[in-house]
Amino acid sequence: MANITFQGLGKVYPGGVRAVEGVDLEVEDGEFVVLVGPSGCGKSTTLRMVAGLEEITDGTLRIGDRVVNEVAGKDRDIAMVFQNYALYPHLSVRQNMAFPLERRRAHGGTVRRLIAPGYRRAAREEDQKIQAEVSRAAEVLGITDLLDRKPGALSGGQRQRVAVGRALVRRPAAFLFDEPLSNLDAKLRVEMRAELKALHDRLGATMLYVTHDQEEAMTLGDRLVVMDGGRVQQCAPPREVYEQPTNRFVAGFVGTPSMNFLEGEVADGTMTIGEARLPLGNAAAGSSRTVVLGLRPDRLRMAEPGDPCALEATVASVEDLGDRCDVRLQVGHAELVARRPARELSRWSVSAPAARVAFEPTEALLFDPGPHGARIS
Amino acid sequence: MLGHHVTRLARGALAALTAVAVLWAAARVVTRDLVGGHGDSDEVVLTVMHWSGDAGQEEDRIVEDALRGYEEAHPGVRVRRINPGDAGSFYTKLQTMMAAGTPPDVFYCGDERLPSLASLGVLMPLDDFIERDRAEGVDAGLDDFYPVVLDGYRWDGSATGAGPLYGLPKDFTTIGFYYNRDLFRQAGLDEPGERWTWDEFLAAARAIGQLDGCTGAEFVTWPRMLRLYLATFGCDVLGDDGETLTVRSPEVLAALEQLASWRFDEDNTLTSGKSRVASGATVFLTGRVGMAGPFGRWVVPSYRQIEGFEWDFAPMPSGSERANVVASVAWCVSSRTEHPRAAWELARSLCSEEAQAGLGELGLAMPSRRSIAESSAFVDPMAAPSRDRVYLEQVEVARLLPVPASPKFDALLESRLNQAVLTGDLSVDEATRNFADAWKAEGDSPLMTGDFPRMPWGVLARAASIAALGWALVLGWLWRRGRPGALGRSEERAGVFLASPLILGLLFVTGFPILLSLVLSFTRWTGIAGLETAEWVGLANYTQLFTEDGRFWTSLKVTAIYALLAVPLGQAFALGAALLMNTRTPFIGLWRGAWYLPSVLAGVGVAVLWRWVFDGDSGLAKALLDPLLEPLGLSSPDWFGSDAATFGVPAFAIMNLWMVGGSMMIYLAGLQGIPKELTEAAELDGAGAWQRFRRVTLPMLSPVLVFNGVMAVIGSFQVFTQAFVMTRGEPGDLTRFYVLYLYNQAFDFYEMGYASAMAWILLVVVLVLTGLFLRGSRRHVHYEGMSR
Amino acid sequence: MKRRGSRLLTLALLAAGAALMLFPLWWMLVVSLETPSNAGAATVEVGAISAFPADPQWSNWTEAMRAVGTVEWQGFLDALANSILVTFLTVTATVFSCSLVGYALARVRFRGRGLLFAVMLGTMMLPPQVTMIPMFLVFRELGWVDTILPLVVPAFFGNAFFIFMFRQFMAQVPEALVEAARLDGCAHLGVWWRVMLPMCRPVIAITAVFTFIFVWNDFLGPLIYLHSEEKATLAIALNSFRNQYGGLEDVQYLMALSLITMIPCILLFLVAQRQFIEGLGSGAVKG
Structure with missing residues (x-):
């Protein structure tokens, strides 16, 4: 097990395209770090740089204490689980899992095995060791009875397990996961998520995980690295990312449904959004400027008389989700979503669209204008 | 399940058999080479x-x-x-x-x-x-x-x-005619005397021609035999000095016209001479030809196997004089x-x-030593022909015909005059004029008359080495300029190493020979003498080809017409076959195998077969087509004879259809790669079968069409073996494909430089055509439909 | 009903076509079993051929093999051994070199790769006549005349057609698979041997079959390079049944020997049929 250190890591493609820029990160030994962000944000490229599949153009990468910029992937002591599993179709599960170990053995030569008895003995010992590793990993993943099948005869979930198993036998310093669950159906994804988490807890291994699904990120990571446009937007544990996003992008990326944003003017503690005047207190202190108000959907409720922060809204649609409902509201030009418990279902109706919604000023976040506007604290 | 096991067993058995065969072969070859004995060096x-x-x-x-x-x-x-x-x-x-x-x-x-x-x-x-x-x-x-x-x-x-x-x-051997004694008796004729004349020959041929199902005589028109025939009239195509052409003299023209009229104006007097299979000595074996010749003794071993009738030998008939020639090997x-x-x-x-x-006992030829020839080793009254002495007596009137040093003479003579006396597609006047003109052009060409310096090979070699070094330096410098990082570098090293066979091959196995061939195209070289004798002629080869050499243009035309016929026809046929195969028909594996099989066959046997199919007199094509055409008042064409001008090349195109198995397989695979949903959707949209084919299948197949098309075009320009074996390019030059003419120049006429120039022109033509093809196809080809 | 009718038509067409295609084999078989005079006549007239010889000379086949060369049977066995060895070596060398280069062109990044590929494609259009004599001069300088080396060694340098096929096929293997193998510890050679080749079985089949057929039947190459009688291949031996005027002596032996020579090709095709078709479909033909 080892830590991974990114120092100013960057990737420029020939032709000038900057895929990744200025990534500084310290992944602790045994930590589960998730790189998350929308498509094209550079998370996969970053992971592939760690794997040695992309050449590092700027910065330094260390695994353990070793600078590995110029080291070939197979010598970096890392193992990778691919999005499409990348199992060798002509080999059985057992052979797939044994493959990396076979490549590293000291006594594998077929010819020498036949000739030299000493060699043969050592080779046989190695054979047994390899098989033991494979069985161990298979058991951990619950695929022992699949060992003699070929990948073509397995389901998606089973294949994913085999892919993990192939990484497992290596006992690498770090595991790399490249969107391993995105090819599975929703239900399976949730199951596998839990299993991966359990695996991490059990092994205590350093894991670097890439996904575009923020829910997955939130549930799996010890720390999240939110990326956009090739740059790290925030690097923090999930709770912190959720409650104290560094900028508007992170705030809007994490959480489902995503945060509501309203633009308005703020001056001396009061925010003006359209006709409404909202006393926000300290957060809004200072001279007049444009800000963006951020509000989580579950913090938006039907206004009671006397609520200081209230807005006039029109109900656009109501979605019944079983234990809760999402109400889509039109406030001026903006579209907001309010997530309410199911019992409020009757209170919101498209046929009686006029409504007043309110929120607690302490629960609102303020951001500078712009997609990456910093949070104002 | 059983079938599966059987196949696996069969595969295993076959693999074992192959391994055994290879080991045996290796063992045999190695021991043979070692044991073969490299005697002592004093040997x-x-x-x-x-x-x-x-x-x-x-x-x-x-x-x-x-x-x-x-x-x-x-x-x-x-x-x-x-x-x-x-x-x-x-x-x-x-x-x-x-x-x-x-x-x-x-x-x-x-x-x-x-x-x-x-x-x-x-x-x-x-x-x-x-x-x-x-x-x-x-x-x-x-x-x-x-x-x-x-x-x-x-x-x-x-x-x-x-x-x-x-x-x-x-x-x-001396030359004469073999005759069928039974047929002579049947026709009530006396057997030929030793001084018989052409009139007697003609009378006999006519009489036998009247017999049911018989033909009077087979008369081959090889150059030497034709000249012998002319010699019996006291004339020749070449004067005594061996240089003046006398082919247009009145005596020669008259004699040739007489021969042509015997063949074409009369029925059954002479064989039509059309079929290549049934010409030469073999037709006599059928027992339905009265006489066959002019031949020497070489046919005797095979004629001695005749069981159905009696035969013997008669000397060459005389015209205005008795004449004969000798054919020999030394x-x-x-x-x-x-x-x-x-x-x-x-x-x-x-x-x-x-x-x-x-050798004499073989009966194949006459011993060149008089003492042996006249002994019982050769003269054998027991075996036919009974008139062994006749051959020997002919020696007295045998003469030497003047032969020019250039091998092109005989080749031109044969191909041109045959058009008058063998296939009949030209008149004697036209054919002789063609020959005279062609031979004159040959003699007048700057290549023949010019005085050229020797090739400065030493200088060239030095210049080439310097140029190569220069290139290597430039490439090396370019290489160093764009070096990637360390990982990229090791990747690059691996890539170059893995691709090294190709790189080395392109340099040494392809590049160097091509360059040498290019250099050769600027020389005149016989190919027989060493390279030192090559002469530098500059662009003379190319100028000769483009401005003076009519046969060059003819061969290009023949090849182009073939390409225009064979490629579309062949591809359509292959595609049609593939469409048929793409259905769920019983025994589909069997059909596929049958259709593909012909393309794995090759060799002499197959060539013989096709000659038989297209035989003008008795071929399969004639047998199949006549019943269909006769009611319409037509007859099946004489593919390689008198109708060769229109049907010669198409015959080759038809032959090509038989070999489309490979293309068919590729089309089949392409068809199977088209997602079924596309045609299903089209069907639901109301498209009929033809429309589905035109609007869905064909566009989806377009990459395959391009690939197959390019391969077919390239292949059509390289037709050689079939033409070589079946027609040798004849009659005249009507089936002289480009590569065949190239071969003639290189190996029959000893003009390696000229042939190299032709090869280079071929290369350029093929490149241009392929380029055009690909460019034109880019607009019409869709690549998305196929699983990439 | 219409479906049934069209299916019957398809079957009829296929069967007719198959008969047409196989007809020459039957013809050769019949001629090979005829007596000498019947055989000669069969090549001259349509009417002379019968569906099956009335008096089949099965001994023709053994006679044909015996009559090859000067020493009975040895000529044939020598030719057979030579053919097998040359073909086996060439096929192996071709498969190895073409798959290696195809892999490099498909999956390994190096500068000049595109140029190399384009130049290689260009050579596909090269008529072999252009290089024939210069190649002979080269081999002569090396002292390789009258050995099998000139026939086998060029195969080690790859063949544009097959390299193209391998490249197309290998380009379709998912990149992740190659990356996984690299990370698992394979150098490029390892990826080629352990991952690519096993997945390329159809293309290997095509390469092997096409090469086999070409080399087995190749006539001009052995004619030029192999001089001694004991080094001749079967294709040359077949030719020794011909005579100087292209006549047809012992044509039944010629047919018998031709058929014997064709047997391995036929067998090979039957065995590799499925792989063959699969391979032609997947990789060979795109782009």
Whole structure:
């Protein structure tokens, strides 16, 4: 097990395209770090740089204490689980899992095995060791009875397990996961998520995980690295990312449904959004400027008389989700979503669209204008 | 399940069989090479090369025995024997061996080739050896040889008959007609006398032609035979000086027209001469031809197997005079042999009395030694023909025909005049004029008349090395400029290493030979003598090709027409077949196998088959088409005979259809790659079968069409073997494909430089065509539909 | 009903076509079993051929093999051994070199790769006549004349057609698979041997079959380079049944020997049929 250190890591493609820029990160030994962000944000490229599949153009990468910029992937002591599993179709599960170990053995030569008895003995010992590793990993993943099948005869979930198993036998310093669950159906994804988490807890291994699904990120990571446009937007544990996003992008990326944003003017503690005047207190202190108000959907409720922060809204649609409902509201030009418990279902109706919604000023976040506007604290 | 096991068992068995076969083969070859004996270095090793002729295995054995006997009698000398099979392959191989400077020491040479080989300087004059022998008291027995036969191997630089002796004839034959005694009796005719005339010949031919299902005579029109025919009228195509063309003289024209009228104006007097299969000696075997010739003795071994009727031999009929020629083959010694003395002795022994006796008994030809010829070794009253003496008597009136040194003469003569007297698609007047013009153009060409300097190979080599070095430096400098990082570098090293076979191959196996070939295209070189004799002619080859050489343009036309026919036809056929195969029909594996099989077959046997199919007289095509065409008042075409101008090339295109199995497989695979949903959606949208094909299948198949199309076009420009075996380009040049003409120039006319220029032009044409094809296809090809 | 009718038509067409295609084999078989005079006549006239010889000379086949060359049977066995060895070596060399280069062109990044590929494609259009004599001169300088080396060694340098096929096929293997193998510890050679080749079985089949057929039947190459009688291949031996005027002596032996020579090709095709078709479909033909 080892830590991974990114120092100013960057990737420029020939032709000038900057895929990744200025990534500084310290992944602790045994930590589960998730790189998350929308498509094209550079998370996969970053992971592939760690794997040695992309050449590092700027910065330094260390695994353990070793600078590995110029080291070939197979010598970096890392193992990778691919999005499409990348199992060798002509080999059985057992052979797939044994493959990396076979490549590293000291006594594998077929010819020498036949000739030299000493060699043969050592080779046989190695054979047994390899098989033991494979069985161990298979058991951990619950695929022992699949060992003699070929990948073509397995389901998606089973294949994913085999892919993990192939990484497992290596006992690498770090595991790399490249969107391993995105090819599975929703239900399976949730199951596998839990299993991966359990695996991490059990092994205590350093894991670097890439996904575009923020829910997955939130549930799996010890720390999240939110990326956009090739740059790290925030690097923090999930709770912190959720409650104290560094900028508007992170705030809007994490959480489902995503945060509501309203633009308005703020001056001396009061925010003006359209006709409404909202006393926000300290957060809004200072001279007049444009800000963006951020509000989580579950913090938006039907206004009671006397609520200081209230807005006039029109109900656009109501979605019944079983234990809760999402109400889509039109406030001026903006579209907001309010997530309410199911019992409020009757209170919101498209046929009686006029409504007043309110929120607690302490629960609102303020951001500078712009997609990456910093949070104002 | 059982089928699965059976296949696996079969596969395993086959794999085991293959392994055993390979091991056996390797063991056999290795032990043979080791054991084969590399005798001691004091040993003299002589190489002897010959062909098997009509006697096939027997002649082969006789030569082998003679050589082994020689080895026993001369310890210290080992003889290696090479037999490439037939005369055509023999001369090809001889040329390549000479070109490489490793010719055989002693080899056959036909008398028709003597002038060209002698003038190339590859034959050793033998007179000095004979002199030395005489001084030592050994008699080569030259006096015993028939003078007219021996003189055929004297060449003084411009004519045969006088000058140094270049070969010892091993045997010879005079010429005449074989006749079917039974048919003569049936027609109530007297058998031919020894001084019979053409009038008698004609009368007999007509009479026999009247018999049911019979034809009067088979009359071959090879150059030598035609000239012999003319000689019986006291004329020839070439004057006595061997240079003036007399082919347009009134006597020659009259004689040729007479022959043509015998063939084309009368029924059943002469065979039509159309079919290549049933021509030559074989047609006589059917027993329905009264006479066959003009032939020599070489047909006797095969005629001796005739059981159905009696036959005999009659000399050449006389016109205004009696005339005959000899056809012979001699043993010659290479001018570059390392053991002249030993080679001479070997050649001499191969023409010894014993050797000649053996050959004589074969009956294949007449021993060139008078003493043997007139002994019972040859003259054998028991076996037919009974008139062995007749051959010998003809020697008295045999003469030497003047032969120009250039091998193009005979080739042109044959291909041009045959159009008048064999296939009948031109008149005698036109054909002779064609020939005269062509030969004159040949003589007048700057290549023939110009005086050219030798190739400065040394300078070239030095310049080339400097250029190569320069290129290497430039490439190396470019390489260093764009170096990637360390990981990229190791990747690059791996890539270059893995691709090294290709890189090395492109440089040495492809690039260097191509460049050398380009250089050769600016030279004049026989290919037989060493490279030092090559002459620099600049662009003369190319100018000659483009401005003077009508046959070049003809061959391009023939090839282009073929391409225009065969490619669309073949591809449509293949696609149609693939569409049929793409259905769920029972035994589909069987059909696929059957359709693909022809393309894995090759070889001589297949060529014979096709000659038979397209035979003008009795081929399968005629048998199949006549019932269909006769009611319409038509008859099936004479594919390679009188209708060759319209049907010759299409015949090849039809043959090509049979070989489309490969293309068909590719189309089939392409069809199977089209997602079924596309055609299903089209069907639901209301598209009929044809529309589905045109609007869905065809566009989806377009990449395959391009690929197959390009391959087919490239292939059509390289047609050679079929044309070579079936028609040799004839009649005239009507089926002379480009590569065939290239081959003629290189191996029949000894014009390697010229041929190299043709090869380069071919390369450019193919590149341009492919480029156009690809460019044109880019607009119409869709690549998305196929699973990438 | 219409479906049934069209299916019957398809079947009829296929069967007719198959008969047409196989007809020459039958013809050769019949001629090979005829007596000498019947055989000669069969090549001359349509009417002379019968569906099956009345008096089949099965001994023709053994006679044909015996009659090859000077020493009975040895000629044939020598030719057979030579053919097998040359073909086996060439096929192996071709498969190895073409798959290696195809892999490099498909999956390994190096500068000049595109140029190399384009130049290689260009050579596909090269008529072999252009290089024939220069190649012979080169081999002669090396002293390789009258050995099998000139026939086998060029195969080690790859063949544009097959390299193209391998490249197309290998380009379709998912990149992740190659990356996984690299990370698992394979150098490029390892990826080629352990991952690519096992997945390329169809293309290997095509390469092997096409090469086999070409080399097995190749006539011009052995004619030029192999001089001694004991080094001749079967294709040359077939030719020794011909005579100098292209006539047809012993044509029944010629047919018998031709058929014998064709047997391995036929067998090979039957065995590799499925792989063959699969391969032609997947990789060969795109782009």
